[in-house]
Amino acid sequence: xxxxxxxxxxxxxxxxxxxxxxxxxxxxxxxxxxxxxxxxxxxxxxxxxxxxxxxxxxxxxxxxxxxxxxxxxxxxxxxxxxxxxxxx
Amino acid sequence: xxxxxxxxxxxxxxxxxxxxxxxxxxxxxxxxxxxxxxxxxxxxxxxxxxxxxxxxxxxxxxxxxxxxxxxxxxxxxxxxxxxxxxxxxxxxxxxxxxxxxxxxxxxxxxxxxxxxxxxxxxxxxxxxxxxxxxxxxxxxxxxxxxxxxxxxxxxxxxxxxxxxxxxxxxxxxxxxxxxxxxxxxxxxxxxxxxxxxxxxxxxxxxxxxxxxxxxxxxxxxxxxxxxxxxxxxxxxxxxxxxxxxxxxxxxxxxxxxxxxxxxxxxxxxxxxxxxxxxxxxxxxxxxxxxxxxxxxxxxxxxxxxxxxxxxxxxxxxxxxxxxxxxxxxxxxxxxxxxxxxxxxxxxxxxxxxxxxxxxxxxxxxxxxxxxxxxxxxxxxxxxxxxxxxxxxxxxxx
Numbered sequence: 001x002x003x004x005x006x007x008x009x010x011x012x013x014x015x016x017x018x019x020x021x022x023x024x025x026x027x028x029x030x031x032x033x034x035x036x037x038x039x040x041x042x043x044x045x046x047x048x049x050x051x052x053x054x055x056x057x058x059x060x061x062x063x064x065x066x067x068x069x070x071x072x073x074x075x076x077x078x079x080x081x082x083x084x085x086x087x088x
Numbered sequence: 089x090x091x092x093x094x095x096x097x098x099x100x101x102x103x104x105x106x107x108x109x110x111x112x113x114x115x116x117x118x119x120x121x122x123x124x125x126x127x128x129x130x131x132x133x134x135x136x137x138x139x140x141x142x143x144x145x146x147x148x149x150x151x152x153x154x155x156x157x158x159x160x161x162x163x164x165x166x167x168x169x170x171x172x173x174x175x176x177x178x179x180x181x182x183x184x185x186x187x188x189x190x191x192x193x194x195x196x197x198x199x200x201x202x203x204x205x206x207x208x209x210x211x212x213x214x215x216x217x218x219x220x221x222x223x224x225x226x227x228x229x230x231x232x233x234x235x236x237x238x239x240x241x242x243x244x245x246x247x248x249x250x251x252x253x254x255x256x257x258x259x260x261x262x263x264x265x266x267x268x269x270x271x272x273x274x275x276x277x278x279x280x281x282x283x284x285x286x287x288x289x290x291x292x293x294x295x296x297x298x299x300x301x302x303x304x305x306x307x308x309x310x311x312x313x314x315x316x317x318x319x320x321x322x323x324x325x326x327x328x329x330x331x332x333x334x335x336x337x338x339x340x341x342x343x344x345x346x347x348x349x350x351x352x353x354x355x356x357x358x359x360x361x362x363x364x365x366x367x368x369x370x371x372x373x374x375x376x377x378x379x380x381x382x383x384x385x386x387x388x389x390x391x392x393x394x395x396x397x398x399x400x401x402x403x404x405x406x407x408x409x410x411x412x413x414x415x416x417x418x419x420x421x422x423x424x425x426x427x428x429x430x431x432x433x434x435x436x437x438x439x440x441x442x443x444x445x446x447x448x449x450x451x452x453x454x455x456x457x458x459x460x461x462x463x464x465x466x467x468x469x470x471x472x473x474x475x476x477x478x479x480x481x482x483x484x485x
Contacts, residue, residue: 025359042359044412045316046387056311065306065314 006085011078018054019074022047033074055081090139090166091147092123094159096234097133097400099249099424100276103154104128106161111143117164124161126397129265129272130364131390135397141166158234215242216341222247236340236425243341245425249279269362280424284339285460288419291472293479294440296449301482317435318409319380321452321475323485325407325430326350326371328474334463335428335456335471336404344427344462353403353423354383356390364390365406365423366399376485405430417453427462430475431455 006014020026023041032040038048052063055071061084063071071077094104105127111117123137142165148155155161214235215223219242223233233250235242298320306314329336329350337347350372353365366389368374368382389395403423409432410418418431433453440449454475458468478485 023359042413044357045318046384049311049314049316050384052311062310065303 008078008082011081012074014058015055015074015077015081018058019051021054022051031074036072037074037077038072059085061085089144090141090164091160092137092162092164093234094155094157094161095126095135095397095401096157096236097126097128097135097397098130098276099279100130100272101128101157102275103156104133105152105154106148106150107132108150109146109162110134113143113145115143117141117143120398122396128400129268130362131393131395131400133395133397133400137164139164139166213242216244219244219247222251245340245342248283266361269358273362276424277421280421284422284424286422287458287460287465287468289456289458289465289468289472290417290419291454291469291476293452293454293472293476294449295435295452295479296440298479298482299435299450313377315376315380316383318432319376319383320479320482320485321409321432321454322352322354322368322371322383322407323374323376323379324475324478325405326352326374327478327485328471329405330372331474332467332471334467335458337427338404338425339427339459339462340425344459347404349402349404351402351404353406353426354386355406355408355420356387358391364395364400365403365408366390366395367403369398369402407432417455419455420457422457422459427459428468428471429457430471431457 016026016028016031019037019041020028022043026041031037037043037051041047043051048068052068052071055077056062059081061081063080067080070080094106095101097104107125107127109124110122111124117123117137117140119138119140120136122134123143124135126133126135144163144165146162148159148161213220213233215233216237222244233242233246236246237243295317299317302315302317302320333346333348334344336350338345349370351367351369352371353367355363355365357363366386368379368386371379374382386395386399403426405426406420406423406429408418408420408429412434414434416436417433420429420431422429431454433455435450435452437448438451439446440451441447442449454472456468456472458465
């Protein structure tokens, strides 16, 4: 499934899947979608890179470094992926 | 014939669990091959053999029990020896101190009981005269001693370490993993602060050139090939140590032993608490891509709790980057028997003067904790200065 064909709920679940590979102990329903993931989950730069790598693998999108700030929160990340998936 | 004993995989290890044998009796084993998986307080360690030979016999089977460091685990027949006379001949190969010890005449797998300390028992040990006297004075069980000197010789420091360690290293059943990790860190750091007279230095380094170079380099690459700024800091530290080798190595037998190889222990915090600092081997010889790959691999394996014995025992210096969590500077505690520790703080944009003008630049605070027995602050300052200079020419890293 690509981001294009996913519903918002699916997309969010898929992002959380990627995130829990990096932070296995995370509790999905305790994530505040508007708070920076790095602070919330204590991710260092290596973890965050692995998160970006995971998104790359799961969705086939290449996220340039300059866009990292847009995917810092769960809401931001799903919005970013949804926008990237839109044709055109 | 040599015995494979419960190895000491780092200064903080007093006991380990045999999780699995990776060789069967009769199988050939090469130096560097994994012989067993040993669980420590910090990880499940793929333990490498330090000799070529034949795995002759396991003395201990995998079990859910903590065994003190030095417990004989298996017998290895070393190539070139006839099996018949093997037991009589003392090993002539230089044995790695960490994993192998000369086979005593009667291999028995129960050294945990305090034996009577006698001159006869001591006569079998390879031990320095000063250490021998100290053992007898203190009445330490010789089975607890693990030699870290040349050829596995027991040194005075090895004796002091055992004397300082808690007398009962076998953990209470059910002691939880996080607590054991805490205990291991507590013991090592207390040892470090007790014995190592630290000096501390700090320098502010501009990363304007390094980060500008990195941005351009990463912009053209897929996410799988991007470098983190930390890799530049690591490489600069490794190269700088070539210029200041006095800080790279170990404090042993009352003096500094420089290491020609530069194996950088990278402090990796574990999710859920605690940390390990496994080695990136020959970090000065890796190009940046290779260094990045190794760092990724090491971080992943450290967090999964799966490291190699050489990674645990080889670091000649440690680098820590607490800047990730927002601190300006980290003044670390040296991991014994290493001679120094380099710390990097957070990379922040601050006012900086360039050619008489104040400009905003990304800066990082680099610190050095040095063992004052081995070096003086002047040497340490040279290292930080070399790191600074190297980071001003990132394309050469």
